[in-house]
Amino acid sequence: MIDQLLEGNKIFQENEYKNNKDFYRNLVLGQNPKILWLGCSDSRVTPERITGVNAGDIFVHRNIGNIVPTHDWNFATVTEYAINYLKITDIVVCGHSQCGAIRALDQDIDDAYLSLWINNARAAKETIDSMEKPAVTEEERKERSCKIEKENIKLQIRHLKEYPLVKKAIKSGSIKIHGLYYNLYDGTLTEILD
Numbered sequence: 385m386i387d388q389l390l391e392g393n394k395i396f397q398e399n400e401y402k403n404n405k406d407f408y409r410n411l412v413l414g415q416n417p418k419i420l421w422l423g424c425s426d427s428r429v430t431p432e433r434i435t436g437v438n439a440g441d442i443f444v445h446r447n448i449g450n451i452v453p454t455h456d457w458n459f460a461t462v463t464e465y466a467i468n469y470l471k472i473t474d475i476v477v478c479g480h481s482q483c484g485a486i487r488a489l490d491q492d493i494d495d496a497y498l499s500l501w502i503n504n505a506r507a508a509k510e511t512i513d514s515m516e517k518p519a520v521t522e523e524e525r526k527e528r529s530c531k532i533e534k535e536n537i538k539l540q541i542r543h544l545k546e547y548p549l550v551k552k553a554i555k556s557g558s559i560k561i562h563g564l565y566y567n568l569y570d571g572t573l574t575e576i577l578d
């Protein structure tokens with residue numbers, strides 16, 4: 385497996401890097417991304433590829449379920465650095481279809497950390513289940529998952545707005561927050577409005 389990665393890098397270096405040497409050399413001087421991307425770790429949802437942006441364009445934090453935890457130093461540090469030093473102007477919370485974290489909300493899992501982590505998204509499932517009648521058909525189940533995935537984006541944006549430094553940045557008008565949903569069925573990215 386590692387050979388495949390190294391071989392891929394060789395191709396990247398000999399083609400993409402060499403053909404755009406000035407661009408990549410310029411990145412040595414520093415980064416100036418304007419967007420902080422908070423997305424799911426899912427291997428199928430690759431932020432740069434699905435948005436067509438370049439290296440240096442987005443500052444990325446990914447975790448299982450595109451969650452904005454309220455007590456997490458890793459997340460808080462990424463956000464603090466992005467706001468205070470990179471001076472990003474926009475934060476994106478991106479969820480997606482077929483999200484394993486959302487599916488896991490319906491399962492009894494006894495892994496030590498997964499079950500605790502996804503509790504950060506449980507309110508999204510409860511909101512949808514309180515509004516909808518139980519899904520029976522395969523189509524209804526798919527629709528329900530999609531609704532929970534989208535509700536989870538809104539929930540995590542609410543969590544994000546609870547962070548004092550985010551609250552302050554929104555108040556001063558220096559950042560805007562957006563929800564995005566990536567659909568694996570057709571590759572589209574749509575805006576989720578609150």
Ligand SMILES: [Zn+2]
Binds near residue numbers: 425448484
């Ligand atoms: Zn996911």
